Amino acid sequence: MPVIGIGTDLVHVPSFAEQLALPGTGFAGVFTSGERRDAADRPASLAARWAAKEAFVKAWSASLHGSAPVMGDEALAQVEVVRDAWDRPRLRLFGEVARHLSGVEAHVSLSHDADYASAYVVLSVE
Template sequence: MAALWPPKEAFIKAWSESLWGSPPPVGEHVHDQIEIIRDAWGRPRIRLLGEVAKHLEDVTVHVSLSHDGPAAIAMVTLSRP
């Protein structure tokens, strides 16, 4: 469960960086609109919901997770086709 928070934070930071110099399109509290899911092989994926999904319809989210004991880390990149 502890590995589910870092990808949300990493996503928000990646999205924020992509908007450098622009005002935020939604409020600060969007964690409930970012869902961490896994496929049949256990690979992580980020599913966007609500307003966040509307603002990023054309964006692909890539996520990598790692954890060991009490420490967890995530890296998120955003790309457009």
């Protein structure tokens, strides 16, 4: 499977938790109910999912090098981190993002330790 884009992101968990707790925060509309359930609203787990969304956008952007971006911040809400029966993460794309990236596989790795959460995303064609 040829790789078409790679992205990574690092999130400072305490700062992220502060932003998450702010009234009217924009994060509320970015996480799906499944992501909130899987993360059990733990800041480090949500920060890792945020990092995955950001890393995905970076990987997608890398795949478009030399071309205009297709979508803005609304793409973040159309990327969901899901888990399989063994708790391995995967990205599920829907809406316009899924239509734009039909035939593209999105692979993700998540990590969090102490004050930091990170994600690494690789996009490949089937």
